[in-house]
Every structure is written in structure tokens, then in C-alpha cells.
Amino acid sequence: MPVTRIMPTEESADLIELTREILGKELRPVVSELDATASFPRDVFRTLGRAGLLSLPYPEEYDGGGQSYEVYLQVLEEVASASASVGVGVSVHILSCFGLFTAGSAAQKERWLPEMLSGDLLGAYCLSEAHAGSDPAAMRTRAVLDGDEYVLNGAKAWTTHGGKADFYKVMARTGEGSRGISCFLVPADSPGLSADNPERKMGLMSSTTATMIFEEVRIPAERRLGAEGQGLPIALSGLDAGRLGIAAVATGLAQEALEVAVKYAREREAFGRSIIEHQGLAFLLADMAAAVASARATYLAAARLKDAGRAYSHEASIAKLVCTDNAMKVTTDAVQVLGGAGYTKDFPTERYMREAKVMQIFEGTNQIQRLVISRGLAH
Numbered sequence: 001m002p003v004t005r006i007m008p009t010e011e012s013a014d015l016i017e018l019t020r021e022i023l024g025k026e027l028r029p030v031v032s033e034l035d036a037t038a039s040f041p042r043d044v045f046r047t048l049g050r051a052g053l054l055s056l057p058y059p060e061e062y063d064g065g066g067q068s069y070e071v072y073l074q075v076l077e078e079v080a081s082a083s084a085s086v087g088v089g090v091s092v093h094i095l096s097c098f099g100l101f102t103a104g105s106a107a108q109k110e111r112w113l114p115e116m117l118s119g120d121l122l123g124a125y126c127l128s129e130a131h132a133g134s135d136p137a138a139m140r141t142r143a144v145l146d147g148d149e150y151v152l153n154g155a156k157a158w159t160t161h162g163g164k165a166d167f168y169k170v171m172a173r174t175g176e177g178s179r180g181i182s183c184f185l186v187p188a189d190s191p192g193l194s195a196d197n198p199e200r201k202m203g204l205m206s207s208t209t210a211t212m213i214f215e216e217v218r219i220p221a222e223r224r225l226g227a228e229g230q231g232l233p234i235a236l237s238g239l240d241a242g243r244l245g246i247a248a249v250a251t252g253l254a255q256e257a258l259e260v261a262v263k264y265a266r267e268r269e270a271f272g273r274s275i276i277e278h279q280g281l282a283f284l285l286a287d288m289a290a291a292v293a294s295a296r297a298t299y300l301a302a303a304r305l306k307d308a309g310r311a312y313s314h315e316a317s318i319a320k321l322v323c324t325d326n327a328m329k330v331t332t333d334a335v336q337v338l339g340g341a342g343y344t345k346d347f348p349t350e351r352y353m354r355e356a357k358v359m360q361i362f363e364g365t366n367q368i369q370r371l372v373i374s375r376g377l378a379h
């Protein structure tokens, strides 16, 4: 019996098939090489963009794909099963367009959104700073109004696509406290904006992460999204949606690890039979399959709430927590199923394990998700 993958809905089946086809040709054959050389596959994002896969959850009137979040996340899971790095990249791009879509004026959306969703451009999201990760309200990067321009100074840490993106959604301080933060759309070619050397990470090697440095970067005031002081709510509501993206990415990664482990366990023999015939190992695989399926159910349930226009922040945190913790466990167990081979670079399981770890850290660490969930329970 085949390992159950995502069960496509009527709406998502063709898109998942298209994604599988594109990535089967362009990404899967090179994914280990990209990891080994820490190369960022910008051309793969262009192909995905031209196929309409970088704009799925946005309305067609802005050149988006007009799909529900439920469909978008299923496609994203498929992308991440081919490459977690590219899956994270797609999620971050979608997140970087979210502020303009939700908080931009009609004129701002008409002017910039179609270009951002055209598939040629890639976005990035700048919230974190070196001393302000879990606590973004402690940020120091400043935007000071000077005539009809803001002047930005500071540094935004950990930017996924830092130095590679075409535009940056940036949160910067225009006043004091958590209500003194505003949101800006900053073009990559703005004078004074530069990327520091990429971080040397343990995983997600083909996703570039760098600190973005702002030195007297002048941005027309019309590039501020929402009112002054609304930046943190804009950022945090984007993160609710972004957390669902990471949940889907983690599930795609775990699904792939499960499939590699099951295939190996069917073929590898010990004590005269395939290792999957040993109950001690088979039960490990059963728990992995249950972890993947139950994780998927949490992100789909939260996405359906979002699509129905209902509050979903609590469920998004549950999905992010469950999917990423399950992905860490499933990928770790996949290494175990492969034994010594799983610990080598001859098989992808060690990469999956390295990639899973960061999912518990970014878009709000899993401690922060527990904080959000428990606060919801207290009221």
C-alpha cells in the first residue's frame, strides 16, 4: 500500500499536479547539490512565478491566483516536499505581499500589487532584529519623516531572501512602544540599503538568510502601509497567515521523510527479513505516518477558518506548533529508520532533520506559539 500523501481537493488537484511536474523537472534533481553548495535557486522561483504559483491566495483582480488558503497551503506542502528551502521561500514571498493586500489603500494596491504578484519579483519580510526576535516590539530600526519621505536607519536581522529579494516589507520605529512601529514597502534598489554576508546555517542551505542594513534609506511617504503606528498589528496578522505557511512546509518535509523511510524499511533486510517486518521498527513508522496525517489536519482546519473569514489566530499557532514539532520528530526518526545510512549524506534524511529544526524557531518560536495558545485559553 502506498504511503498516503495529501488528498487533493477538486480545486487543488490540478495545481498540485502542475507543481509536482515543474519541480520534478527543475528542482528535485538538483536539490542535494543546492544544499551542498548553499546555492539560492532564483530561476526556480521565476518558473513557479510564471506558472502562477507565487500568487495563489490573492484575488485575480490584482493578478493573483484567486485560490483559497486551503488550496494554496496544499500546493505549498507539495513544493516543500521537493525542497523545504523553496517552500519557505514561497511562504515568505506570500507573507511579504500580505501587508500591502490587507493594509494598503486601493491606490497602493493597484499600483504595486500586480507587479509583486506577477511572478517576476520576489519579496522579503523584515521584522526581526539582532536583539528583538521573539519580542519584535523591542526593535530599534527607525523611520523618520523628512518632508514627504521617510529616512530609515538600522538593521533587520535574519531576512529570508536578504540581498536576493526585489522588495522588502519592513517594520520600523516611527514612535515609542509597540504602537510606535510602522510598515513600509522598500524597493531593493533603494540607495543606502545593503545586505550583510549571508548567515552560515545548519540547514535550509538553499534559502539565503542575511541582515539587511539601512543607512539613510529614503522612502517616499506613500510607501508606508496603513497609518503610522499600525506596523506591529500588520506584521502580526501577517504572521498568523505565515505560520500556516510554515505548518504546510513542515508537513511537506515530514511527508517526504516518511516516504524515504518507508521505502528503505521495505528494502533493507536484517535477521532474514525486511526491517519493516520487525514490529519495533514498524511501530516507529506507524507513529511517523500518524504524526504527518494529524499535523496536516491542523493546518487544513485553520485554513478553512481563515477562508470562512473567521478568527484563526489560535488555530494557526496550534498548527505551527504541531506541524513543526511533528516534522522534527518524524525527520529524526527517519534517520533512525535508515540506521548508519541515515546519518550520511548519501541519503537525504540528515538534510531533512537539519531543515526541520528551524521550523520550530522562525515565524515565532514554538515557545511563543505555546504562549499565544495558552493566552487564548485564559480568556
Ligand SMILES: Cc1cc2nc3c(=O)[nH]c(=O)nc-3n(C[C@H](O)[C@H](O)[C@H](O)COP(=O)(O)OP(=O)(O)OC[C@H]3O[C@@H](n4cnc5c(N)ncnc54)[C@H](O)[C@@H]3O)c2cc1C
Pocket (backbone or CB within 6 Å): 092, 124, 125, 126, 127, 128, 130, 131, 132, 133, 134, 135, 157, 158, 159, 160, 161, 201, 204, 209, 358, 361, 362, 363, 364, 365, 366, 367, 368, 371
Ligand atoms: C533561517 C531563519 C530565517 C528567518 N527568516 C526571518 C525573516 O524572513 N524575517 C524575520 O523578520 N525574521 C526571520 N527570522 C528570525 C526568527 O523569526 C527569529 O529567530 C525568532 O523569532 C526567534 O528570535 P531570536 O532568534 O531572537 O530568539 P530569542 O527571542 O532570543 O529567543 C531565544 C529563546 O528564548 C525563548 N523565549 C523568548 N521569549 C520567551 C518567552 N516569553 N517565553 C518563553 N520562551 C521565550 C525562545 O523561544 C528561544 O528558545 C529567521 C530566523 C532564521 C533562523
